[in-house]
Amino acid sequence: MAKNRIQFQKGLSLATFLKHFGSEGECAEALARWRWPGGFVCPACGARQGYVRLRTRKLLQCKHCRHQTSLTAGTLFAHSKLALTTWFLALYLLTQQKNGISALELKRHLGVSYPTAWSIKHKLLQAMLERDAGRKLRGVIQLDDVYWGGERHGQKPGRGSPNKVPFVAAVATNQEGHPIALRMSRLSGFRKAELKAWAEKFLDPDAMVLTDGLACFRGIAAAGLEHQPLATGGGPASVELPEMTWVNTIIGNVKGAMRGSYHNASGQHLPRYLAEFCYRFNRRFNLAAMLPRLAWAALRTPPMPYRLLKLAEVHW
Ligand SMILES: [Zn+2]
Numbered sequence: 001m002a003k004n005r006i007q008f009q010k011g012l013s014l015a016t017f018l019k020h021f022g023s024e025g026e027c028a029e030a031l032a033r034w035r036w037p038g039g040f041v042c043p044a045c046g047a048r049q050g051y052v053r054l055r056t057r058k059l060l061q062c063k064h065c066r067h068q069t070s071l072t073a074g075t076l077f078a079h080s081k082l083a084l085t086t087w088f089l090a091l092y093l094l095t096q097q098k099n100g101i102s103a104l105e106l107k108r109h110l111g112v113s114y115p116t117a118w119s120i121k122h123k124l125l126q127a128m129l130e131r132d133a134g135r136k137l138r139g140v141i142q143l144d145d146v147y148w149g150g151e152r153h154g155q156k157p158g159r160g161s162p163n164k165v166p167f168v169a170a171v172a173t174n175q176e177g178h179p180i181a182l183r184m185s186r187l188s189g190f191r192k193a194e195l196k197a198w199a200e201k202f203l204d205p206d207a208m209v210l211t212d213g214l215a216c217f218r219g220i221a222a223a224g225l226e227h228q229p230l231a232t233g234g235g236p237a238s239v240e241l242p243e244m245t246w247v248n249t250i251i252g253n254v255k256g257a258m259r260g261s262y263h264n265a266s267g268q269h270l271p272r273y274l275a276e277f278c279y280r281f282n283r284r285f286n287l288a289a290m291l292p293r294l295a296w297a298a299l300r301t302p303p304m305p306y307r308l309l310k311l312a313e314v315h316w
Pocket of ligand 1: 042043044045046047062063064065066067
């Protein structure tokens with residue numbers, strides 16, 4: 001199933017992937033190139049005099065100060081006993097499949113244990129989350145409130161229902177009304193102060209924001225942005241608003257994909273799943289480049305031990 005999907009999808013073909021990243025040496029060379037595009041920089045002394053590769057261990061020794069480091073030290077790939085080819089195959093599967101890949105599927109494809117597959121996936125999702133954290137949406141933004149979990153088929157769940165995780169979805173559109181960028185963020189609740197803080201962090205001050213009439217969206221104007229509440233009391237009626245077509249379509253797609261792959265995704269890890277959709281959406285026009293771009297981001301994301309990955313309450 002997965003193989004056919006890969007073969008017929010526009011993007012990086014499996015054959016091309018294997019040709020470039022099929023061996024440990026090729027993967028190591030690629031990582032070195034992406035980590036140090038201008039040549040090796042010693043993390044201890046900053047010298048650019050190159051390194052000596054120590055044969056006995058996978059260590060690089062700075063030619064200037066003899067500091068020993070590794071290709072992956074200080075990055076998301078640090079402290080991993082996995083072969084680089086395993087990491088690269090994970091990068092491939094995660095970036096080239098239309099809706100990503102669940103930890104369970106990843107486990108089967110990589111031939112690793114479930115906790116290992118889960119850890120690989122969530123580390124890479126963390127890189128996606130951190131990579132997009134600093135980007136602000138601009139232009140005309142369709143913003144809506146969403147709950148994850150427990151809604152009845154085809155209906156928007158009642159606001160404030162218990163056991164549901166609240167999040168917002170925001171789609172920036174261009175002058176032609178085409179969707180350009182997506183951000184989804186978990187919130188602790190739909191409160192004005194929280195929306196204000198969120199807007200200040202993630203929306204351009206010149207953006208124009210369309211929402212339904214839910215009271216918390218007054219936080220948008222409180223953040224100093226132009227806010228246009230549309231005439232509706234919220235609830236199922238807001239789904240029909242033509243001004244909100246893109247955000248509603250995307251929310252539908254996200255929920256559909258989440259039900260397929262992550263039906264038991266916990267609220268705790270929801271921000272990473274949401275970040276995955278956004279990362280993919282924001283780069284959907286260049287699928288093939290997504291693999292090196294994600295590897296590049298992972299090389300600039302600090303190490304994230306399994307314990308932290310599992311326990312940390314991810315916010316926004
Ligand atoms: Zn050095």
